[in-house]
Amino acid sequence: MKFAIALFSPPHAPSSRRALRFAEAVLAGGHEIVRLFLYQDAVQHASAALVLPQDETDGARQWQTFISDNQLDAVVCIAAALRRGVLNDEEAARYDKPATVQSQAWTLSGLGQLHEANQLADRLICFGGP
Amino acid sequence: MSQSLLIVTRQAPWSGPGAREALDIALAGGAFDLPLGLLFLDDGVFQLAPEQQPASLALKDLQANLQALPMFGVEALYVSARSLNERGLSDGALQLPVEVLDDVGLSALFERYDQVITL
Amino acid sequence: MSTLHVLSHSPFSDSRLSSCLRLLTPGDGLLLCGDAVYALQGGTAQRAALELMPETIVLLALAEDLHARGLVQLPERLQLLDYPGFVASSIAFDKVNTWL
Numbered sequence: 126m127k128f129a130i131a132l133f134s135p136p137h138a139p140s141s142r143r144a145l146r147f148a149e150a151v152l153a154g155g156h157e158i159v160r161l162f163l164y165q166d167a168v169q170h171a172s173a174a175l176v177l178p179q180d181e182t183d184g185a186r187q188w189q190t191f192i193s194d195n196q197l198d199a200v201v202c203i204a205a206a207l208r209r210g211v212l213n214d215e216e217a218a219r220y221d222k223p224a225t226v227q228s229q230a231w232t233l234s235g236l237g238q239l240h241e242a243n244q245l246a247d248r249l250i251c252f253g254g255p
Numbered sequence: 256m257s258q259s260l261l262i263v264t265r266q267a268p269w270s271g272p273g274a275r276e277a278l279d280i281a282l283a284g285g286a287f288d289l290p291l292g293l294l295f296l297d298d299g300v301f302q303l304a305p306e307q308q309p310a311s312l313a314l315k316d317l318q319a320n321l322q323a324l325p326m327f328g329v330e331a332l333y334v335s336a337r338s339l340n341e342r343g344l345s346d347g348a349l350q351l352p353v354e355v356l357d358d359v360g361l362s363a364l365f366e367r368y369d370q371v372i373t374l
Numbered sequence: 375m376s377t378l379h380v381l382s383h384s385p386f387s388d389s390r391l392s393s394c395l396r397l398l399t400p401g402d403g404l405l406l407c408g409d410a411v412y413a414l415q416g417g418t419a420q421r422a423a424l425e426l427m428p429e430t431i432v433l434l435a436l437a438e439d440l441h442a443r444g445l446v447q448l449p450e451r452l453q454l455l456d457y458p459g460f461v462a463s464s465i466a467f468d469k470v471n472t473w474l
Contacts, residue, residue, distance in 0.1 A: 140408060147461065150458050154458060
C-alpha cells in the first residue's frame with residue numbers, strides 16, 4: 126500500500142513522535158511512503174535552529190535521519206513555513222532574512238504537493254494535536 | 256479517476272490561522288480541479304456568520320477566501336445543522352450557499368469521500 | 375466506505391469525541407491515542423458513551439498511551455494496538471480521519 130503522511134503539529138508534540146513510529150511501521154511492513162508533508166506548526170520540523178537539552182528527544186533530528194536513511198520525499202508547505210520563520214537559502218535571500226531550513230531533508234513547496242500525494246496514495250494519514 | 260477529498264473545518268475564524276489554512280487546502284485542490292467537499296463543523300460554522308468585522312482585530316478578511324471557493328470550483332459546501340443550532344446561528348443568514356446537513360446526512364457525507372482532512 | 379476516526383485530545387476539555395460519536399456509521403473504527411485514551415477512564419460519562427456504541431463500531435486504542443497513563447480495567451471490546459497494528463488498521467478501513 127502507498128501512504129501519504131501529513132503532519133500538522135510541531136516536533137515537541139507527542140503526535141510528531143507517534144507519526145514517526147507509524148511511518149517506521151509503514152516501511153517495516155513493506156509498504157511505501159509516497160510523500161511526507163508538513164503543514165501548520167509542523168513546519169518547525171524543518172528548522173535547523175532548534176536546540177534541545179541533551180536528555181530530551183530531538184524529534185526534528187529523528188525525522189531528518191528517517192527521511193535521509195530511507196530517501197523519502199519530504200515537503201514543507203512554503204506558505205506555512207514562511208509565516209513561521211522557516212526559510213531556505215532561496216527564500217531568505219528573497220526576503221533578506223537568515224535561512225533556517227534543513228534544506229537537505231526537506232523541500233519547500235506548495236499545497237499542490239499534498240494534493241498530488243493524496244492522488245498517488247492508497248491512504249492519507251494525518252497526525253496533529255497532542 | 257481522481258480521489259475525492261472532504262475537508263472538515265472546525266476552527267472559529269479569528270482564533271488563529273486554522274480556519275484560513277483549512278480554506279487554503281480547499282482552494283489549492285480546487286485550482287487543480289480535484290473533487291473536493293468542504294464541511295463547516297463545530298466552531299467552524301462561525302466562519303459563515305454574518306456581519307463580521309475582522310479589521311477590528313487587524314486581521315485579514317477570511318470572507319474573500321470563502322467567496323473564492325466557487326471560483327476555484329469548490330461548490331460542494333456543507334454545514335452541520337447541529338453546530339449551527341448549538342451556536343445560535345440561523346441557516347438563513349450565512350455567508351455562503353451551503354447545504355445544511357443533520358447528523359445522518361453528515362454520516363452519509365463522510366461515506367461518499369475517498370479521503371478526509373479534519374482540522 | 376468505512377472510516378477509521380483517530381482522536382488524540384482529552385475528551386474532558388474538548389468536543390472532538392462528542393462530535394465524532396455523532397458521525398459514526400456501522401463499520402467505522404474509533405482509535406484513541408494520546409490524551410484521548412482518557413475517555414476509557416472508569417466512572418466517566420465518556421467511558422459510558424464508548425461502551426454504548428453499537429458493536430458495529432470497532433473500538434481501538436494505542437497500547438503505549440494506555441500504559442503511560444496507568445489506565446487499566448478496560449472494556450472487553452477494546453482492541454489494543456501497537457504500531458504495526460495501527461498500520462494494519464489504517465489499511466483495514468477505507469480511509470483514516472484524524473481529528474486534528
